[in-house]
Each structure stands twice: as structure tokens, then as C-alpha cells.
Amino acid sequence: MDEDRRIAAVSEVPTDGTLLFTLRDGFDREEAILVRLGGESGDDAIHAWKNYCQHWTDVRLDKGSGAAVREGEVLCQRHAATFEKGSGLCTHGPCEGAYLEDVAVTVHDDAVYLTEADYEFDGLGPSGDHDLSSGGRIGF
Numbered sequence: 157m158d159e160d161r162r163i164a165a166v167s168e169v170p171t172d173g174t175l176l177f178t179l180r181d182g183f184d185r186e187e188a189i190l191v192r193l194g195g196e197s198g199d200d201a202i203h204a205w206k207n208y209c210q211h212w213t214d215v216r217l218d219k220g221s222g223a224a225v226r227e228g229e230v231l232c233q234r235h236a237a238t239f240e241k242g243s244g245l246c247t248h249g250p251c252e253g254a255y256l257e258d259v260a261v262t263v264h265d266d267a268v269y270l271t272e273a274d275y276e277f278d279g280l281g282p283s284g285d286h287d288l289s290s291g292g293r294i295g296f
């Protein structure tokens with residue numbers, strides 16, 4: 157596997173949160189999150205999703221310290237939409253029925269690699285493109 161596309165060790169991906177990373181497409185950067193199923197079924201698969209809610213697409217799910225995960229689902233803290241970790245399906249909330257945008261990754265030798273052809277791996281953590289001085293949108 158191409159070491160430039162290695163995102164993280166599988167053990168670094170939490171089962172009770174998310175791991176934020178940044179993708180690069182030329183000069184453009186986008187954030188994505190890794191999730192690990194880690195269920196009682198023994199399914200320890202890793203999935204990656206673009207880091208924005210399907211209700212308001214300018215709302216990040218993971219703001220840098222991991223998105224909240226409740227009962228195996230990623231929670232958007234703005235209006236409490238929940239997304240299945242494995243499918244990206246919104247099971248509850250204002251965007252119920254919508255899916256998170258997936259990012260192709262694979263696991264090799266206990267590490268997660270980016271396989272999405274259109275992007276390069278930029279690094280772990282936020283893209284740095286966010287205006288932290290603003291509280292963002294207000295209201296529903």
C-alpha cells in the first residue's frame with residue numbers, strides 16, 4: 157500500500173467517537189471522519205464519511221475532538237440527527253432517510269488507507285479552513 161495514503165492505525169479509530177482527517181484535491185481541502193463499528197457481532201469494519209451533516213451541510217459532525225456517538229450512531233449535535241456508522245443512513249432527525257457522503261478506505265496490516273481516487277491524504281485533524289471566531293448559524 158502507498159504509505160502516503162495511510163490515515164491511521166485501526167487501533168487509533170475509536171468505537172465510541174470518530175477520528176477526523178483531511179483530504180486534499182489540488183488546492184481544495186475537505187474533512188472526513190473515520191468510524192469503527194466494533195460491535196458485539198465482532199464486525200470491526202472501518203468506514204469513512206465526509207465531515208458534514210445532511211441537514212445543514214455547513215455543520216461539521218466532528219469539530220476536532222471526535223463526534224459524539226450514541227448507541228452506535230454518529231450524532232449531529234446541532235439538531236440531534238443520528239447516522240448509522242456502517243451505512244451513513246440518517247435514522248432520526250430532520251434529514252431522516254439521507255445518507256452521509258462516503259469516502260473509500262481500506263484496511264491493510266492493521267492500518268487504514270485512503271483509496272478514494274480523487275483525493276490525497278492531507279493529514280490527521282481539521283483542515284484549518286474553518287473560521288473559529290464565528291459561532292456559526294443560529295436557530296433552526
Ligand code: FES
Nearest residue numbers: 209211232235237
Ligand atoms: S445541522 Fe445536523 S441535524 Fe441539523
